[in-house]
Amino acid sequence: MNRTEQELRQEILALIERNARLEVEKIAERLGTPPADVARLIEEMEADRTILGYHTLINEEKPDEARVRAVIEVAVRPERDGGFDRVAHRICRFPEVRTVYLVSGQSDLRIEVSGATMREVAGFVASKLAPIDGVRSTVTHFLLKKYKEAGVFLDEEEDYERLKIVP
Amino acid sequence: MFFWMKKKTMSASRSSPDRIARHIAALPRSGIRDFFDLVSAMEDVVSLGIGEPDFVTPWHIREATIYALDRGHTSYTSNLGLLSLRRAVCEYVAGDFGVQYSPENECIITVGVSEALDVILRALLNPGDEVVYHEPCYVSYAPGIRMTHGVPVAVSTRESDGFALDPAALARAITPRTKALLVNFPNNPTGANLSQEAKQAIAGLAIENDLVVITDEIYSELTYGARSPSLAALPGMKDRTVFLHGFSKAYAMTGYRIGYACGPPDLIEAMMKVHQYTMLCASRLAQEAAVEALRNGRREMEKMRTEYRQRRNVIVRRLNEMGLPCVPPEGAFYVFPRVRETGLSSHEFAMRLLAEKQVAVVPGTAFGACGEGYIRCSYATALDEIEVAMDRLRDFLAGL
Structure with missing residues (x-):
């Protein structure tokens, strides 16, 4: 073996x-x-950057850990040299931004933003994200409840009666 | 009122020993039963006594079951089972075991391997026919043979052989009354497997003595090294071998109760007669779930096998370190360490370990008299539980 x-x-x-x-x-x-x-x-x-880091999966449903998260679809005007990269890199630099993906479909970038309050996140979108040169539009989805994250099912499944000894 | 009392008196007078059929009354109560009652009543038990996967059936299989219910697929099926499932089974057995069976007349779907075994024994045995099997083994083999009026003949496997069946010992057990040979590798409770050479020698004996070979392959997918070919795949064996398999272990579907037998048409036909008059057919929902398992279940099955292999590595190392020597299991999810040097019998060891450290293991004697001096630990339990159990076991040994 x-x-x-x-x-x-x-x-x-x-x-x-x-x-x-x-x-x-x-x-x-x-x-x-x-x-x-x-x-x-x-x-x-x-x-060799196969492992990029080690993260902790925090249950943000716990009141003490409460953070507001939003998924934002960003439509971007691509540039002649570099496509979406320059705008994406700019967005990445904001610490409020947790993830940035280039995706297929209606929008171009799909980003995740976290903040202490809804107002803070909304303020970020209005005053930082939307005015970036090249950003055509944004659609903000505030996260209401998380069911599964990073492969972990957050609602625990109920135990049920199982045998303790089986031949 | 008066009538009721009269009836009660009558039934009391009839509860004499001969009310129960002699061959059933003579069956021993399973050694695990008493132990089971004890464990069930205790709290904070870490159990290494569980002979079924701790995984839940993969979601895609459960979802397929729900879909079958949604569509109202709740009828009987053909006695042999759904043709779609028999086709999927025969394709799987051909691909993974290298034996070609016809879904039309060489395959029958049963209520687990347990029913398949009962049915083939009933189909084969005349009263007094001998069936040679090996011990330690799954608890139902000898009673199953007795219930079908056969005579069980046990061959002991030994730790020094890695609990593999020694063809020479097998040869000595064969008599003119021997009708069949029943083998189970990878083995419950030892985790042993058979090499190709051993299988070839066993096949040679079966052919020479004109025996039917019943091979219980329920743990085949849970093999951690190279898998030797099935007895059914060896030259001259297909016509005399009944290949029993099911979904319980590889796909974590124990509660579905679904399995199958593949074999030569005359034996499958005889099995079908028994199955038809006793079971009619296996649950249709379970059959549809089984189709899904075979079509799309390989990745999940391999993930579970990887997890079992990791647990095996941990448990074998810990047991050997604490001075309970064990043969590294090549398959299934059991390890069978030797406890003889503690001076305790298997039963005493298991009882005291349970009482003093709340760890449940199964005494080796539950699997045959030659299991004395051993215990069975199942690693179908989450790794953190295994680690707790190993710490407690080490403390227990230190306190002896």
Whole structure:
């Protein structure tokens, strides 16, 4: 059962994508691989930017963590050299902006913005985002409830009666 | 009132031992039952006693079941099962096991492998016919043979052979009364698998002694190394092999109760007779779910297998570290460590571990007398639970 380094890499990624805090020793134990190999592969993936960072998934439904989030569709006038890149890069620089995607369909960029209040987010759109040269229009969707994020189902499923001993 | 009392008196007088059929009364109560009652009454138990996936059936399969209900597909099906499912099964068995069966007359859909096994035994055995099987094994094999008026003949597998079936031991168990051979690899409870050489030797014995081979392949997908070919795929074996398989383990569909048997037309026809008069057909909803599992289930199945393999690596290492030696399981989701050196019997070990550390394992003796000195730990449990169980087990050993 010799796995290639590529397979090991994928299995490591699958594990730390679910739990970035999983220790190298535990990953190694699960994969049946020496810890030094796991540490090396992770370092390599960090160096070649396969791993870009480690995030914490915070339940923003908790009152103390409440943030306002909005998904904004942005229509952009593409430029002769560089298409959407210049405007996208400009938008990326605002710390309020969490994600920026170029998407197919009606709008061009789909961005996610977070703020303390709805007014703050609305203010950002009106005074920062919309006036950018090249932005033709924006449509703002405030997030009302999150059901699933980063592969995690946020409403816990009910337990049901299962046997504790099965032959 | 008077009438009722009279009836009650009558029934009391009839509750003598011969009220129950002798061959049923003679069956032992499953060794797991008492243990089960005890565990059910306890709180904070970490159970390594569960012989079914802890995963929920993949959503696309559940969704397909709901869709079948939506469309009102709640009727009986043909006795053999939906032709669409038999086609999907035969295509899958051909592709993954290299044996070609005809969906028309060489495949029958059953209520799990349990029913398939019961039906083939009923179809095969005359009273007194012997069926050779190996122990430790799934708890229902010997009772299943007894209930169909056969004589179970157990061959012990040994830790020194990695719990693989030794063809020489098998040869010694075969008599002129032997009708069939029942094998299950990857094995519950040991996790053992058979090499191609061992399978070839077993096939040779089956051919030489004109035996029917019943192969229970329920854990086949959960093989962690290379998978040796099925007994059914070996030369000269297809006509004498009944290939039993199902969806419970690979697709986490235990509660659906759905499985199948593939084999030569005369045996499938005989099985169909029994199945027709006892079960009529398997649940249609489960059959439609099974079609979805075969069509689109491979990716989810492989994800589950990866997870089981990781758990296996953790549990095997921990057990060996704490001084409970175990053969690294090659398949299924069980590990069968030796506890003999603790000086406790399997049963004492399991009872005390449960009482003192609230960890449930199954005594090896539940799977046959030769399971004495071993316990079965299932790793069909989330890794953090396995880690807690291993810590508790280590503490338990330290306190002995």
